[in-house]
Amino acid sequence: MLGVWRLQLLREISRRGSIKAAAEAMSITPSAVSQQLVILEREAGVQLLEKSGRRVRLTDAAALLVRHADTITGAIAAAEADLASMQEFVTGTLRVSAFPTAARAVLPPVMTALSRRHPALRVTLRDLEAAESLTALQMDEIDLAIVDEYDEPARVSDGGLEFCEFMRDPLYLALPPEGAGGPGAAAGSAARPVPGEAVRISDFRDAFWIMDTEDSHLGQITLRACRSSGFEPHIRSNCKDFSVIIALVEAGLGVGILPGLAILDRGVRASIHPTDPPLARRIASVIRPERRSHPMIVSALAELDRFGAKYAPPLGGG
Amino acid sequence: MLGVWRLQLLREISRRGSIKAAAEAMSITPSAVSQQLVILEREAGVQLLEKSGRRVRLTDAAALLVRHADTITGAIAAAEADLASMQEFVTGTLRVSAFPTAARAVLPPVMTALSRRHPALRVTLRDLEAAESLTALQMDEIDLAIVDEYDEPARVSDGGLEFCEFMRDPLYLALPPEGAGGPGAAAGSAARPVPGEAVRISDFRDAFWIMDTEDSHLGQITLRACRSSGFEPHIRSNCKDFSVIIALVEAGLGVGILPGLAILDRGVRASIHPTDPPLARRIASVIRPERRSHPMIVSALAELDRFGAKYAPPLGGG
DNA sequence: CTCAACAGTTTAGCTCAGCTTCACAGTCAG
DNA sequence: CTGACTGTGAAGCTGAGCTAAACTGTTGAG
Structure with a gap:
């Protein structure tokens, strides 16, 4: 045989x-x-x-x-x-991967809760971009991938993998804080909005834009949002790391679009505004379907759902 | 793992x-x-x-x-x-089981043809009753079972096994030959029929009946045929072996119902007649479905089909 | 062209998974 | 009670499958 x-x-x-x-x-x-x-x-x-x-x-x-x-x-x-699933306790080692922002903002509380709920369960974490996560999952190097997706409609399965969105993360426009006197600060053609109030993207057609690299999802979303609002943005810089983008915005060098998770808990001084039209990315868990009913997976998905339900975006609107 | x-x-x-x-x-x-x-x-x-x-x-x-x-x-x-199925030649060992009559009348030509067509293929044969064949198949002791079935409708799958009828074998009424002076010879109430001509079962309500044991399929078929023709047969003996039944009929001790395969090629002297209403059994191959496409199986089923197509029942009517 | 780096193969030898043998324990029929 | 029978445990053997290291053929850099 x-x-x-x-x-x-x-x-x-x-x-x-x-x-x-x-x-x-x-x-x-x-x-x-x-x-x-x-x-x-x-x-x-x-x-x-x-x-x-x-x-x-x-x-x-x-x-x-x-x-x-x-x-x-x-x-x-x-x-x-x-x-x-017949075992009394959830046990084993769950290998999770997540894109960097989620690894920083989502996984710590989720892993803590999982360990508390299931003391016999070990969880390991790798940070991988969404595409890397998917190949790692197919290579059976991880059991659960956390990926961000910007395109509609949501994938529910692809390449034999099973997707499940567990939260939406709104995208915000970050403006230089009051008093930041950088060369991009005054470039918005609108009056300075009330902090926390929604702003029209088209009002920033003359601003300098700080954004992720153009080949990234967020970079493309930003570009697409500007273009569908009728203008081509003046791009001042392309940075992959959200904290660099925030720093540039805070220095008054321009405006930028950032996901809610990236501006949680960091004493961000930039002025954060929901956008009009509103933008969001979807955050999904991805697994191999044959593990669907594995208690490790079931518990982790439940914990992620719990996180998603509890998640309060910086300014609501999630 | x-x-x-x-x-x-x-x-x-x-x-x-x-x-x-x-x-x-x-x-x-x-x-x-x-x-x-x-x-x-x-x-x-x-x-x-x-x-x-x-x-x-x-x-x-x-x-x-x-x-x-x-x-x-x-x-x-x-x-x-x-x-x-990607191999150039059909090879391996095919383990076949068949009920005794088929093992005697069907398998020899089929095995010969298979060996001729596929020299690298080995075929082994066991004779097992239909029920035994099915359990042996489930135990993975054989690859292909040849079973006889008397009930309608034909099973196409049962217990995870796949049935495929490849021939019908008509059942005949065997009467003592002309001149056999046994005590059952004259018991038919009808005039002695022309040899080979169909007879009504009800014409033999007064005959002695020689049949298989009552718990066998053929025994039950015989009983049912008599009863649905409106009479309870006088049973003179119950014998499992068809050649014994033939011998008893030829000795003039009674009449009996026999399948066509049992009276092929044996210089039977009994007078053989199709019945009215006509009776037949179905002969089917049974395999495990996951082997459906195995070339050994494919070849064997093809050969059985060929046999079934060529099979000329003793008096037609198959 | 030459040489070093690299992917794959081959051979020799080691280790442990999985087998047999044998002894033993528990169950049941006579 | 005894003997036959099913399953388990201990001791030891065999071979499947591994590593190490030497070898072959391919490629690309200099």
């Missing part, structure tokens, strides 16, 4: 593209992988790998086998999930 | 009801099975077996796990089937 371990090695080669990478992922040597694949080829009775330069490429038969291996691995994972 | 081998041992215990039987089925010692189950319990984190007298009984958790094990095993089998 086909060895399941060998099938998983083949699966890993398919995912990661080389024997070396697969070996690293499985914490064994390339030699071991190579040997196992010789055996698997004998078991399968078909050639599975062919040389391609100094690397290997999967044959069609191997690709077929990988799909079966996915099914088999999924079935085993489903059995384990079912089994874990 | 849950060990697949251990899961299969658990599965076998569930199927066969004891550690000893499971061990025999897997060709290892009971001790090995016992040890593996200790490990599986540790992996699962749940108790799987509980003592019941000097045997063991599966817990609910174990039963759940067995269902998962079935899924996993099925997925592996499906992968193997898919893989085998």
Whole structure:
């Protein structure tokens, strides 16, 4: 009978593209992988790998086998999930990834609550951008990804993964604080708005804009918001780190759009305003569907939902 | 991760009801099975077996796990089937079971044709009654079962198995040959029919009947046919073996209903007649659905279909 | 072109998972 | 009570699957 371990090695080669990478992922040597694949080829009775330069490429038969291996691995994972849900206590190690802002603002309270509720559960955290999270999830390096999404409509499944939005995070326009005398401070064509009051984006057509890089989601949202309000923004700088953007705005160098989570709890001096039209990003958990019913996952999703329900954006409007 | 081998041992215990039987089925010692189950319990984190007298009984958790094990095993089998269908030649060992008449009349030509068409294919045959065949198939002791069925409508699936009728075998009334002077010879109230011509069952209300045991399908069919023709047959003897029934009929001791396959090629001297109303049994192949596409199975089913299409019942009417 | 870096393979040898054997404990029928 | 039977535990063996290290073939930099 086909060895399941060998099938998983083949699966890993398919995912990661080389024997070396697969070996690293499985914490064994390339030699071991190579040997196992010789055996698997004998078991399968078909050639599975062919040389391609100094690397290997999967044959069609191997690709077929990988799909079966996915099914088999999924079935085993489903059995384990079912089994874990019969345990009295939630236990095991939950590997979570989150984009940096969530890792800073969402995960600490969620992890604390989880540990309190389930003392036998260990939670580890990596910070990864949304796209990295998804590939890590597919590589089975993490169990749960927290991603931000700016596009509508919400994905509910993609690449065999299951998405579930658990909160919306409104986006705000940050203006220089009263008295900041920087060169961008007065650029808004409108009268200075009452702090906390909604502002029309189109009122800032003449302002300098501080924003995330253009290839980022938030950068694109900002651009799109300006353009749909009828103008092309004067971009003063592109910074990935939200705290840098805040610092620039506070120094009076321009205005910028920031998500609510980024301006929680940081004694932000910039003047924060909901936008008109209102903008928001969606924050979702992503899991592998076969783990849907695993108690670790169920508990974590419940805790995230709880966080989402409790989340009070800086100025409401979430 | 849950060990697949251990899961299969658990599965076998569930199927066969004891550690000893499971061990025999897997060709290892009971001790090995016992040890593996200790490990599986540790992996699962749940108790799987509980003592019941000097045997063991599966817990609910174990039963759940067995269902998962079935899924996993099925997925592996499906992968193997898919893989085998990529081979150039049909190869492997096909384990067939058939009820005795089919084993005698159907399988020899079918096995010969299969071996000729696929020299690398080995076929083994066991003769088992239909019910035994089905349990053997579920126990994975055979790959293909040939069963006879007398009830309408045809089963297409049952107990996770897949049925496929490949021929109908008409049932005939066998009368003593001309000149047989036994005590049942003249019991028919009708004029002696032209050999080979259809006869009404009701014409033999006064005959002695030689039939299979009453708990057999054919015995029940015979009884039902008589009763629905309006009489209770005088039963002279119940014999399981068709050749004994034929001998008794030829000796003039009574009349009997026999399937076409049983009276092929045997120099039967009894006078054979289609019945009015006509009777037939269905002959079907049964497989495990996950092997549906395995080339061994595909070839064998094709060969059986070919046999069914060619099959000329002794007097037509099939 | 040459050489170093790199991916994969091969061989030799080690380790431990999983087996057998054997002894033993609990259960049940005669 | 005794003997047959099922399952468990301890001791020890075998081989599947690993590592280490030497080797082959490919690629890209200088």
